[in-house]
Amino acid sequence: MVMALISPFVLLIGISFTLETGAQDEWVLSLANYQAVFEKPQYLRVLGRSLVISSLVALTTVLLAYPAAYFIAFHVRGNKMMWLILITLPFWTSYLLRVFSWKLILGYNGVINSALLWLGLIDQPLDFILYNTNAVVVTLAHAWAAFAILPIFVSLQKIDRTLIEAAHDLGENSIAAFIRVTLPLSMPGVIAALLLVFIPTVGDYVTPKMVGGPNGLMIGSLIQVAFGRLDNWPLGAAISVVSMITVTGTVCAFLFGIDRLKKLVARA
Amino acid sequence: MKDRAFISIKGISKHFGKVRAVDDVDLEIEKGEFFALLGPSGCGKTTLLRMLAGFEVPTAGEIYIDREPTAAVPHFLRPVNMVFQNYAIFPHLNVFQNIAFGLRKDRLPRPVLEERVNDALALIKLDGYGARRADELSGGQRQRVALARALIKKPKVLLLDEPLGALDKKLREQMQLELRDLQRNVGITFVFVTHDQEEALTMSDRIAVMSSGKTIEHGPPSQLYDRPRTRFVADFLGTMNFFEGRVAGSDGDGLAIETDRLGMVRAQGPADFAVGDRLTVALRPENIRISPHTPNDDVDTIGGTVSNTAYLGDRTHLYVTLEGSDQPVLVARQNMDGSGSDGPAGHAAVSLWWRRSSVLLLKSG
Ligand SMILES: Nc1ncnc2c1ncn2[C@@H]1O[C@H](COP(=O)(O)OP(=O)(O)OP(=O)(O)O)[C@@H](O)[C@H]1O
Ligand SMILES: [Mg+2]
Numbered sequence: 001m002v003m004a005l006i007s008p009f010v011l012l013i014g015i016s017f018t019l020e021t022g023a024q025d026e027w028v029l030s031l032a033n034y035q036a037v038f039e040k041p042q043y044l045r046v047l048g049r050s051l052v053i054s055s056l057v058a059l060t061t062v063l064l065a066y067p068a069a070y071f072i073a074f075h076v077r078g079n080k081m082m083w084l085i086l087i088t089l090p091f092w093t094s095y096l097l098r099v100f101s102w103k104l105i106l107g108y109n110g111v112i113n114s115a116l117l118w119l120g121l122i123d124q125p126l127d128f129i130l131y132n133t134n135a136v137v138v139t140l141a142h143a144w145a146a147f148a149i150l151p152i153f154v155s156l157q158k159i160d161r162t163l164i165e166a167a168h169d170l171g172e173n174s175i176a177a178f179i180r181v182t183l184p185l186s187m188p189g190v191i192a193a194l195l196l197v198f199i200p201t202v203g204d205y206v207t208p209k210m211v212g213g214p215n216g217l218m219i220g221s222l223i224q225v226a227f228g229r230l231d232n233w234p235l236g237a238a239i240s241v242v243s244m245i246t247v248t249g250t251v252c253a254f255l256f257g258i259d260r261l262k263k264l265v266a267r268a
Numbered sequence: 269m270k271d272r273a274f275i276s277i278k279g280i281s282k283h284f285g286k287v288r289a290v291d292d293v294d295l296e297i298e299k300g301e302f303f304a305l306l307g308p309s310g311c312g313k314t315t316l317l318r319m320l321a322g323f324e325v326p327t328a329g330e331i332y333i334d335r336e337p338t339a340a341v342p343h344f345l346r347p348v349n350m351v352f353q354n355y356a357i358f359p360h361l362n363v364f365q366n367i368a369f370g371l372r373k374d375r376l377p378r379p380v381l382e383e384r385v386n387d388a389l390a391l392i393k394l395d396g397y398g399a400r401r402a403d404e405l406s407g408g409q410r411q412r413v414a415l416a417r418a419l420i421k422k423p424k425v426l427l428l429d430e431p432l433g434a435l436d437k438k439l440r441e442q443m444q445l446e447l448r449d450l451q452r453n454v455g456i457t458f459v460f461v462t463h464d465q466e467e468a469l470t471m472s473d474r475i476a477v478m479s480s481g482k483t484i485e486h487g488p489p490s491q492l493y494d495r496p497r498t499r500f501v502a503d504f505l506g507t508m509n510f511f512e513g514r515v516a517g518s519d520g521d522g523l524a525i526e527t528d529r530l531g532m533v534r535a536q537g538p539a540d541f542a543v544g545d546r547l548t549v550a551l552r553p554e555n556i557r558i559s560p561h562t563p564n565d566d567v568d569t570i571g572g573t574v575s576n577t578a579y580l581g582d583r584t585h586l587y588v589t590l591e592g593s594d595q596p597v598l599v600a601r602q603n604m605d606g607s608g609s610d611g612p613a614g615h616a617a618v619s620l621w622w623r624r625s626s627v628l629l630l631k632s633g
């Protein structure tokens with residue numbers, strides 16, 4: 001089991017230190033791939049943009065998922081499981097299908113443009129809503145919403161309701177009680193949701209390709225191109241390793257920051 | 269409206285669908301009183317308390333606190349604070365922050381806030397515990413923090429829902445006395461929910477006994493224990509022997525009652541029974557004595573056989589079978605100076621006697 005988990009990883013690291021010579025069965029150890037990654041500004045720029053896009057996606061997703069999770073945890077009386085399933089049902093369809101439907105909605109002849117045209121709010125279709133960063137963020141946020149709802153729901157569901165009553169009893173209205181009790185107690189779920197969305201979306205290449213346009217390009221696309229069209233596996237592996245380390249670093253920095261914040265709040 | 273009590277509960281009901289959790293309750297509670305709501309599980313104590321706090325909206329009736337109607341006052345603005353059954357200590361805050369939670373709106377400068385919280389910590393004997401996390405506290409400490417967190421708000425009324433229920437017996441007895449002292453010191457009206465009759469007797473100025481959403485009787489502990497007016501209260505507080513009977517005659521100093529198992533019993537009972545009425549005669553086990561000779565003529569006696577004994581340390585329970593009945597009478601005998609092993613054992617023939625003044629007459633049913 002452990003072997004199955006780490007062997008692709010080891011293989012990837014191994015490949016990243018070899019050189020693509022074109023000849024079969026010939027392996028040369030080299031740092032050239034890493035040199036390429038760090039020398040060409042294109043790679044690091046795309047990697048940086050990927051991190052920004054994924055962070056935006058994670059934030060958007062959590063902002064969308066929180067109210068839904070809150071509603072199910074606090075206002076649904078009967079069968080919460082059924083509501084969870086109902087709300088996440090649209091997310092059970094194929095990922096590709098969902099990305100494609102966003103293309104239909106945001107596109108030049110898409111639903112939004114048609115509606116705006118029909119309402120007479122615009123004279124010609126807006127072209128800035130598809131093939132850019134915003135489109136990637138919207139599409140990815142929608143695609144990952146279900147994964148964010150679940151951890152937030154679980155952490156909200158676990159909160160002892162008498163704690164909220166105690167906050168009311170001590171003079172806080174609903175909004176203050178939410179900010180001082182419910183929100184901090186649901187933070188573990190929020191953090192889990194942020195990571196659960198952030199980590200896999202950094203490497204996504206389908207969505208950027210379909211709705212992102214040239215500016216929506218993400219690191220996953222470059223990896224895919226390296227492994228695919230360029231047939232330069234060592235380069236692809238090197239980009240993968242660099243992006244993996246960057247993501248790990250970002251996540252660690254984020255968790256460290258949260259920890260510091262918690263300590264700061266605790267002292268106040 | 270000057271004659272209205274400090275807290276006045278008028279015709280309060282709370283129905284959950286078909287369940288009448290609280291059913292037409294009237295109560296008046298005086299300022300500074302330690303008032304207990306006592307009753308078996310599910311009788312509506314918590315629901316009544318939650319209506320006082322404003323967490324439940326009454327189906328009918330009105331509650332006045334400090335002589336003001338409360339129906340329009342939302343829970344977070346009531347001059348009332350609550351100690352919850354599970355204490356509801358905020359797990360993400362330390363002891364200091366928990367106790368200071370309700371003071372946010374007062375916008376106190378930091379030194380004043382610290383002084384108030386430290387005073388509260390001293391009051392509950394937890395000086396220096398401010399930085400402790402909630403999950404580093406024992407049950408008794410959590411209970412104290414919940415108490416301090418509510419008291420620091422200086423409420424007009426403190427509501428406590430079985431605050432000692434989760435503690436072990438020794439700690440509970442200690443906290444009973446501490447809580448009682450604390451209440452006297454702060455002078456705040458306490459309304460206290462419990463299903464433990466001993467706890468209610470120990471701590472309260474007055475007790476309201478509840479059953480199935482109704483208050484059955486209320487009064488000072490000694491009155492409810494010594495002179496209950498209903499069979500429910502007589503049975504719920506302490507232990508009691510019951511006998512069915514019928515009034516056979518009455519004269520100047522009392523009634524003569526023909527009972528099923530005790531024969532003819534005389535009582536100085538209330539005058540609201542007439543000859544021929546059916547009633548229940550009740551006798552506390554500790555008011556029945558075992559002795560070969562009877563002290564004077566103000567007593568009744570009956571002979572029986574000890575069928576079983578139970579040694580309880582400070583006292584021994586004797587089950588005495590009377591002639592013509594197999595349901596034994598319970599007699600409690602105090603064990604003083606190591607007298608536990610003395611006295612009649614199984615199958616000994618004994619003579620029981622009791623003072624007429626200790627015979628209670630209750631309406632049948
Ligand atoms: N929110 C509710 N919905 C429906 N029924 C309820 C609700 N709260 C209480 N009840 C019912 O009302 C009755 C009284 O409940 P309550 O909690 O007041 O009892 P209690 O005297 O506090 O009991 P305990 O000693 O077990 O805490 C019970 O039959 C209970 O099932
Ligand atoms: Mg209760």
